[in-house]
Amino acid sequence: MNWDRPILTDCGGFQVFSLSDLRTITEEGVEFKSHLDGSKHFFSPEKVMEIEEALGADIIMSFDECCPYPSTYEYTKNSMERTTRWAVRCKEAHKNTEEQALFGIIQGGFYEDLRKKSVEDLIKLDFPGYAIGGISVGEPKEEFIKILNFTAPLMPKNKPRYLMGVGTPDYLIEAAIAGIDMCDCVLPTRIARNGTAMTWNGKVVVRNATYERDWGPLDKECDCYTCKNYSRAYIRHLIKVNEILGVRLLSIHNLRFLTKLMERVRIEIERDNLLNFKKDFYKKYGYTKE
RNA sequence: GGGUGAGUGGCAGAGUGGUCAAUUGCACCUGACUGUAAAUCAGGCGUCCUUGUGGCUACGGUGGUUCGAAUCCAUCCUCACCCA
Numbered sequence A: 001m002n003w004d005r006p007i008l009t010d011c012g013g014f015q016v017f018s019l020s021d022l023r024t025i026t027e028e029g030v031e032f033k034s035h036l037d038g039s040k041h042f043f044s045p046e047k048v049m050e051i052e053e054a055l056g057a058d059i060i061m062s063f064d065e066c067c068p069y070p071s072t073y074e075y076t077k078n079s080m081e082r083t084t085r086w087a088v089r090c091k092e093a094h095k096n097t098e099e100q101a102l103f104g105i106i107q108g109g110f111y112e113d114l115r116k117k118s119v120e121d122l123i124k125l126d127f128p129g130y131a132i133g134g135i136s137v138g139e140p141k142e143e144f145i146k147i148l149n150f151t152a153p154l155m156p157k158n159k160p161r162y163l164m165g166v167g168t169p170d171y172l173i174e175a176a177i178a179g180i181d182m183c184d185c186v187l188p189t190r191i192a193r194n195g196t197a198m199t200w201n202g203k204v205v206v207r208n209a210t211y212e213r214d215w216g217p218l219d220k221e222c223d224c225y226t227c228k229n230y231s232r233a234y235i236r237h238l239i240k241v242n243e244i245l246g247v248r249l250l251s252i253h254n255l256r257f258l259t260k261l262m263e264r265v266r267i268e269i270e271r272d273n274l275l276n277f278k279k280d281f282y283k284k285y286g287y288t289k290e
Numbered sequence B: 001g002g003g004u005g006a007g008u009g010g011c012a013g014a015g016u017g018g019u020c021a022a023u024u025g026c027a028c029c030u031g032a033c034u035g036u037a038a039a040u041c042a043g044g045c046g047u048c049c050u051u052g053u054g055g056c057u058a059c060g061g062u063g064g065u066u067c068g069a070a071u072c073c074a075u076c077c078u079c080a081c082c083c084a
Helices: A013-018 A045-055 A073-093 A112-124 A141-154 A169-178 A187-193 A225-229 A232-240 A244-270 A274-285
Strands: A023-025 A030-033 A040-043 A059-061 A101-106 A129-132 A161-163 A196-199 A202-205
Touching: A013 A030, A040 A045, A045 A059, A045 A073, A073 A101, A073 A112, A101 A112, A112 A129, A112 A141, A129 A141, A141 A161, A141 A169, A169 A244, A169 A274, A187 A196, A187 A244, A196 A244, A225 A244, A232 A244, A244 A274
Parallel strands: A059 A101, A101 A129, A129 A161
Antiparallel strands: A023 A030, A030 A040, A196 A202
């Protein structure tokens, strides 16, 4: 990769969730069927640690089970408890503790007592960082915010608090308000590949015909390479003719948009003005509908 | 000049008497996308409106056969290939 900055690797727990028809979960681990050749692969907490150590990332994630939405209390409870048992096994299996930080993943679905139990049990294991998993899995935004604001304050404040799988700009702001320090998401690059840019005035589907002769940048306020050098019309053209540079330029922009957004969020935290910033941002950008 | 084959919606290409406003692919338009199975997926795509088991116009042109024609016949036009 030739990337000289921090790297984080995920454990595959989310794939077990999102590719649910190709796997079998047991206490020992997960058997996965490859969609490429039908071959079977077995992932256990120990195997996942082995892989993540071999990849050599700076932050690695423990193997968890991501609960679908909605799930019954009973199912969620069992799933959460198994995730904690797997976290114990990950911790025991992880050897390269000097160079890699192993984070624990909180589960418990949308049940507050289960979330609380999950955090408490993981804290006992003394991970260098903690993540909230199992939200942003298709639930209404209200549910998301409710469980986020319940869980985040329970997490140790002297360690990174990571929200997995988020997301849209409005969700990122909500996360920051809740006290979250880090997030990750496929969204900026995925929507880029599908022809959409995030801008300070909302989403711009630059693939659409309306931008055919729009000679302005994706976002007037943006300082990224793409916005400084290319017009919406040209980017649209690249997308339409399936020229890979188009999605590359959009990806560069969307990633810069999000890092810029988080720069702003940090400034607003310093100013103790994050809630006002959110209000203004929602007005200009719009926000996720239920 | 002679012979053979072919002309279908933006393009390619099915269909060869009724179930055809016409399969499919591309192109085009719109939407979705939240710990990446994603340069993916879904819907729309003649035209008009009072949006309906609706009207109109359409398979090179014209004329015909038939209850009914993209489909059969005649003729004209155009294109491709072969022979002179």
